[in-house]
Amino acid sequence: MDEINFAVLGTGGIGRRTLEVSTYKDGLTPVAACDRHGVAVNHDGLDVEEILDATEGNIAGDGTGDTEDKRVTDGGAAVKQHGDGAGIVASAQGTSTETPIDEIIAESDEIDAVLLALPNLEHDFIPRIAERFAEAEFEGVLIDVLKRSRVIGMLDDREETLVESGITFVCGAGATPGLLTGAAALAAQSFVEVEEVEIWWGVGLKSGYEDNRGTVREDIAHLDGYDIETAREMDESEIEAVIEEHDGVLEFNDMEHADDVLLERAGICDAEDVTVGGILDIRKDEKPTTTTVRVTGRTFDGKRGTNTFQLDDATSMAANVNGPALGYLKSAVRRNRAGDYGVFGPAELMPGF
Amino acid sequence: MDEINFAVLGTGGIGRRTLEVSTYKDGLTPVAACDRHGVAVNHDGLDVEEILDATEGNIAGDGTGDTEDKRVTDGGAAVKQHGDGAGIVASAQGTSTETPIDEIIAESDEIDAVLLALPNLEHDFIPRIAERFAEAEFEGVLIDVLKRSRVIGMLDDREETLVESGITFVCGAGATPGLLTGAAALAAQSFVEVEEVEIWWGVGLKSGYEDNRGTVREDIAHLDGYDIETAREMDESEIEAVIEEHDGVLEFNDMEHADDVLLERAGICDAEDVTVGGILDIRKDEKPTTTTVRVTGRTFDGKRGTNTFQLDDATSMAANVNGPALGYLKSAVRRNRAGDYGVFGPAELMPGF
Numbered sequence: 001m002d003e004i005n006f007a008v009l010g011t012g013g014i015g016r017r018t019l020e021v022s023t024y025k026d027g028l029t030p031v032a033a034c035d036r037h038g039v040a041v042n043h044d045g046l047d048v049e050e051i052l053d054a055t056e057g058n059i060a061g062d063g064t065g066d067t068e069d070k071r072v073t074d075g076g077a078a079v080k081q082h083g084d085g086a087g088i089v090a091s092a093q094g095t096s097t098e099t100p101i102d103e104i105i106a107e108s109d110e111i112d113a114v115l116l117a118l119p120n121l122e123h124d125f126i127p128r129i130a131e132r133f134a135e136a137e138f139e140g141v142l143i144d145v146l147k148r149s150r151v152i153g154m155l156d157d158r159e160e161t162l163v164e165s166g167i168t169f170v171c172g173a174g175a176t177p178g179l180l181t182g183a184a185a186l187a188a189q190s191f192v193e194v195e196e197v198e199i200w201w202g203v204g205l206k207s208g209y210e211d212n213r214g215t216v217r218e219d220i221a222h223l224d225g226y227d228i229e230t231a232r233e234m235d236e237s238e239i240e241a242v243i244e245e246h247d248g249v250l251e252f253n254d255m256e257h258a259d260d261v262l263l264e265r266a267g268i269c270d271a272e273d274v275t276v277g278g279i280l281d282i283r284k285d286e287k288p289t290t291t292t293v294r295v296t297g298r299t300f301d302g303k304r305g306t307n308t309f310q311l312d313d314a315t316s317m318a319a320n321v322n323g324p325a326l327g328y329l330k331s332a333v334r335r336n337r338a339g340d341y342g343v344f345g346p347a348e349l350m351p352g353f
Numbered sequence: 354m355d356e357i358n359f360a361v362l363g364t365g366g367i368g369r370r371t372l373e374v375s376t377y378k379d380g381l382t383p384v385a386a387c388d389r390h391g392v393a394v395n396h397d398g399l400d401v402e403e404i405l406d407a408t409e410g411n412i413a414g415d416g417t418g419d420t421e422d423k424r425v426t427d428g429g430a431a432v433k434q435h436g437d438g439a440g441i442v443a444s445a446q447g448t449s450t451e452t453p454i455d456e457i458i459a460e461s462d463e464i465d466a467v468l469l470a471l472p473n474l475e476h477d478f479i480p481r482i483a484e485r486f487a488e489a490e491f492e493g494v495l496i497d498v499l500k501r502s503r504v505i506g507m508l509d510d511r512e513e514t515l516v517e518s519g520i521t522f523v524c525g526a527g528a529t530p531g532l533l534t535g536a537a538a539l540a541a542q543s544f545v546e547v548e549e550v551e552i553w554w555g556v557g558l559k560s561g562y563e564d565n566r567g568t569v570r571e572d573i574a575h576l577d578g579y580d581i582e583t584a585r586e587m588d589e590s591e592i593e594a595v596i597e598e599h600d601g602v603l604e605f606n607d608m609e610h611a612d613d614v615l616l617e618r619a620g621i622c623d624a625e626d627v628t629v630g631g632i633l634d635i636r637k638d639e640k641p642t643t644t645t646v647r648v649t650g651r652t653f654d655g656k657r658g659t660n661t662f663q664l665d666d667a668t669s670m671a672a673n674v675n676g677p678a679l680g681y682l683k684s685a686v687r688r689n690r691a692g693d694y695g696v697f698g699p700a701e702l703m704p705g706f
Contacts, residue, residue, distance in 0.1 A: 021653050024545040026620065179542055182704065183662075186539055189532055189676040190668040192377040267379065299672035300374045305665025309536075312658025315543040319652035323542040324704075331704035338691035349704045351535065351677075351684035 004333050005043070006113040007032035007104050009129070011055060011088055013211030014145060014174070014321060015117035019048045021322040028326060032107055034100035037087035041103070043110050046093060054091035101129065105136045112336075113141035113329050119214035123228070127154040130169055131161060139166030141332040145174030145325055147218065148228075149258045149271075155343045162343065168336035169343045172258045173328035175320035176201055176276065176291075178346050180309070181259050182324070183293045185268050185347035187307035191297025194269035195304075198294040199259055201278035202287035203317045209282055212317070213239075219280055222255045248283035262345030287313040291320075357686050358396065359466040360385035360457050362482070364408060364441055366564030367498060367527070367674060368470035372401045374675040381679060385460055387453035390440035394456070396463050399446060407444035454482065458489045465689075466494035466682050472567035476581070480507040483522055484514060492519030494685040498527030498678055500571065501581075502611045502624075508696045515696065521689040522696045525611045526681035528673035529554055529629065529644075531699050533662070534612050535677070536646045538621050538700035540660035544650025547622035548657075551649075552612055554631030555642035556670045562635055565670070566592075572633055575608045601636035605629075615698030640666040644673070 004027055008015045011033055022028045030048060032041040040046055088094035097103050104114065114133070116126055126144050133142060152171055155162075162169055172178055176199055184197045205212060220242055221231035234242075243250070257276035264271040281288040291311040298304050311320060324346070331349045357380055361368045364386055375381045383401060385394040393399055441447040450456050457467065467486070469479055479497050486495060505524055508515075515522050525531055529552055537550045558565060573595055574584035587595075596603070610629035617624040634641040644664040651657050664673060677699075684702045 017653070021545065024653060179539070182539055186532070186535055187662070189680055190664060190672045191676070192374065299668055300370070300377060300675070301669055301672060303667040303669065303672070305667035307665055307668065308661075308663045309540070310661045310663075311543060312660055314656040314658035315652055315660065316654055316656065319543045319654060319656070322653070323544070327542055327704045334691075338687075346704070351680045351699070351702045 003027050003029060004112045004330060005029050005031045005110065006115060006329060007034075007107075007111050008115045008117055009034055009101060009104060010117035010119075011035045011051075012117065012119070012214060013208065013318065014325075015115070016052060016055070016211070017318045018115055018117060018322045018325060019046070020052060022326055023048050025326055028330070031111060032104050033088060034104055035087040036100060038089040038094045038096045039100045039103040040088050040091055040093040040095070041107050042093060043107075051088065051091045051093060055088060101132065105133060105138065108133065108136060108138045108140065111140060112333050113143060115325060115329065116142060116144040119218070123148065123151055124154050126151060127158055130155065130167065131158060134158070134161045134165035134167055137165050139336075141168045141170065141329060141336050143170040143173050143325065143329050143332060145178065145321060146172055147177065147257055149256050149261045152258055152261045152265075152343070152345070159342050163341040166336070166341055168332050168341055170328050170332045170349065171343060171345060172262050173325050173346050175317060175324065177257065177259045177262050178328065179320050179324040180291070180293050181262050181346045182350055183309040184259070184263055184295050185266055185350045187293060187295035187309055188268050188297060190299060190305065190307055191295070192300045194295060194297040195273060196294075196296040197259070197263060197269055197274045199257070199274070199276045200289065200294075201291045202289035202313070203278065204281045204285045204287045205317065206281075206283055206285045208285075208316065208318065216280070216282065219250065219252065222252045223250065243282055248281060249288060250280045250282070251277075252280070253277040258345075263347055265345055266347030266350070268347055356380050356382060357465045357683060358382050358384045358463065359468060359682060360387075360460075360464050361468045361470055362387055362454060362457060363470035363472075364388045364404075365470065365472070365567060366561065366671065368468070369405060369408070369564070370671045371468055371470060371675045371678060372399070373405060375679055376401050378679055381683065384464060385457050386441060387457055388440040389453060391442040391447045391449045392453045392456040393441050393444055393446040393448070394460050395446060396460075404441065404444045404446060408441060454485065458486060458491065461486065461489065461491045461493065464493060465686050466496060468678060468682065469495060469497040472571070476501065476504055477507050479504060480511055483508065483520065484511055487511070487514045487518035487520055490518050492689075494521045494523065494682060494689050496523040496526050496678065496682050496685060498531065498674060499525055500530065500610055502609050502614045505611055505614045505618075505696070505698070512695050516694040519689070519694055521685050521694055523681050523685045523702065524696060524698060525615050526678050526699050528670060528677065530610065530612045530615050531681065532673050532677040533644070533646050534615050534699045535703055536662040537612070537616055537648050538619055538703045540646060540648035540662055541621050541650060543652060543658065543660055544648070545653045547648060547650040548626060549647075549649040550612070550616060550622055550627045551647040552610070552627070552629045553642065553647075554644045555640035555666070556631065557634045557638045557640045558670065559634075559636055559638045561638075561669065561671065569633070569635065572603065572605065575605045576603065596635055601634060602641060603633045603635070605631050605633070611698075616700055618698055619700030619703070621700055
C-alpha cells in the first residue's frame with residue numbers, strides 16, 4: 001500500500017498520543033495538526049517530537065467543553081495556555097489562527113485521512129465537522145474515537161453527503177469501541193449465532209487524568225443520576241466532588257456505548273445483546289479490573305461457549321486507543337481508495353466475517 | 354457487498370463443514386463441490402443438505418494421501434466408497450468424472466472464490482492447483498487452510514503468475530493459522546513492538562477422528578522423530594500404533610506452523626518470535642487444554658504486557674476452522690474486486706494494523 005498522510009484535529013491526550021504512536025508505524029506520515037489556537041501543517045511530515053515537547057502541559061481543556069459558539073465552529077480541542085504560546089502555537093511549527101479546522105480543510109486535497117480527536121460533548125459536533133469536510137469535497141478518510149451510540153445514527157443521516165464527497169467515515173475506532181469491538185467480531189467467528197457480547201473495561205488514570213479530563217467527564221455522564229447534558233454543565237469542583245464521593249473509583253454498568261450499534265451493523269449480533277461496563281480509577285495507574293471481552297454463542301454443531309479476549313493490566317488506555325485507531329485508519333484508507341464511501345464501524349473493517 | 358458464489362475442492366471434514374456453515378452466512382452461495390470421484394455444480398446454489406446427507410460416511414480418505422499421480426493431478430480429497438456411488442457421486446447433484454478439478458476450473462468464470470479443502474501431503478500440491486487456476490486465467494479468490502510455513506514460500510514463488518491471472522490467494526485461513534493468527538494481529542495492537550506470540554491449541558477429536566484422518570497424519574509429522582515424508586508413508590496400523598503409544602494424547606511443541614511467516618508478512622513480529630504447540634486427544638471430544646493466544650509486547654509508554662485470546666473448550670476445531678475460513682473468503686473477495694492480487698495471509702486481511 002502507498003504511503004498515507006494524515007492530520008489530527010485536537011491535541012489533547014488522544015491527539016498527542018496518536019502523533020507519538022504514528023512514529024512507530026510504517027507508511028504513516030502526520031502532516032497536519034490543530035487545536036483551537038492554531039494549526040501546524042507540513043506536507044513533508046511534521047516534526048512530532050518538537051510538537052510534543054513544545055506543547056507538553058498544553059493538555060486538553062478543563063473538560064467543560066467550552067460551550068461558546070466560537071469553540072464549536074472554529075476550534076479543535078481546548079488547550080491550556082502554557083509558555084509563550086497557547087496550544088500548538090507554542091510549537092515552532094504552529095501558527096495562530098481563529099479558524100484552525102478551516103485551515104486543515106483548505107489543505108485536505110493533500111491529506112489522505114483525518115483523525116478527529118475532539119471531545120464530542122454535543123452529540124452532533126463530530127457529525128457537523130464531517131459535513132464541513134464534505135462541503136469542501138474532501139475525498140478521503142475521517143475517523144473518530146467517539147463512544148456514544150446515538151452519534152452513529154447522526155452520521156448515518158449524513159451518509160449521502162459523505163458518499164457524494166468521497167468520504168469513508170470510521171466511527172468509534174479507539175479502544176472501546178474500537179479494539180474491543182474488533183475483538184468481539186473476531187471472537188464471534190466460532191459461532192453461527194452470537195447470544196451475548198460483554199465488554200468490561202478497567203482504566204487506571206492517575207497520571208493520565210490531566211490529559212483525559214474530557215473523557216472522564218463523558219464517563220460521568222454514564223453514572224446513575226447523570227447524563228450528557230448535566231455532565232457538560234458541571235464545573236470542575238463538581239466533577240471533583242463526584243470523584244471524591246466515589247473515593248476516586250467510578251463503576252459503570254450498562255453504559256450507552258457505541259459497541260452495540262457497531263456490532264449490529266457489522267452483522268455480528270443484535271445491539272441489545274451487547275453490554276458495556278467498567279471501572280475507572282482516577283487515583284491509581286493500576287487498572288482496577290482487567291479489560292475483558294466475552295462473546296457467548298452457539299456453534300454450528302450445537303455447542304454453546306464463551307470466547308474471551310483480555311488486555312494485560314499493564315497496557316494503558318492510551319496504548320489501547322492509539323494503536324488501533326491508526327490501524328483502522330490505514331484499513332479505511334485502503335477502502336477509500338477502492339471507492340468504498342460512507343459510514344463504517346471498526347467491526348466492518350475486520351475480515352468479512 | 355454483492356453476493357459471493359464459491360466452490361469447495363474436497364469434501365472431507367473441512368469441505369463438508371464449510372458447506373454446512375455457509376448456509377448460516379448471508380450472501381454466500383456454494384455453487385460447486387468436488388472430490389476425486391466427481392463434481393457437483395449448480396450456479397443457482399447447491400442443495401447443501403442433500404449433498405451432506407448423501408455423502409455422510411463418505412469421509413476423507415485414509416490419510417495416506419493416495420500418492421498415485423492420478424490423485425495429485427485430477428482429484429480432490431479422497432473419499433471412501435459408500436452406498437451406491439463413491440464420494441460426491443452418491444449425491445443426486447453429483448456426476449462422475451476423472452478430472453474433477455478441471456471441471457471446476459471450466460466453470461470458474463462464474464465463481465468468485467474457491468476453497469481448497471484438500472490435504473496437502475506433498476508440499477507443492479496446493480501451489481500446483483493454484484497454478485492450474487492461473488493457467489486458465491481464473492480471476493477470483495483461492496483460499497486454503499494449510500498449516501506449513503514452507504508452502505507460503507512456494508506460493509510466493511508463483512505470485513507473478515497469480516497476479517497476472519487476477520488471483521487473490523489467501524493461505525492459512527482456518528483456525529491456526531487463521532482465526533488465531535488474526536487474534537494475534539489484533540492483540541498486538543496495544544504494542545509498538547511485539548516480543549513474542551505464543552499459540553497453544555487443544556483439540557478433542559474422538560467423534561471427529563474419522564473426518565480428520567488427514568489432519569491427524571499431518572500433525573504426527575510434527576512429533577519428534579517424524580516428518581512429512583515419514584508420516585505420509587505410514588500405513589493405518591502404524592498411525593494407530595503411534596496413537597496407542599501416546600494413550601491417544603499427542604502433545605506438540607514448537608511446530609512448523611505457518612502462523613510464524615504469516616504474522617511476519619503482516620508486519621506484526623518476526624517469524625522467529627512465534628511459537629506454536631498444542632495437545633490433540635483422539636479419544637475424547639473434550640479439549641485436553643484450552644486454546645490460547647498470548648501476545649507479549651512493549652507499549653509506546655514503556656510498559657510490557659501480555660494480551661490473551663482464549664477459545665471456549667466447547668468450540669470444536671470444525672467450528673473454529675469454518676467460520677473464519679468463510680470470513681476470510683468474503684474479505685478476500687472484496688480485495689480481489691478492488692484489484693488486490695497476489696498472496697495474502699489472514700493477518701494481512703485484518704484492519705491495516
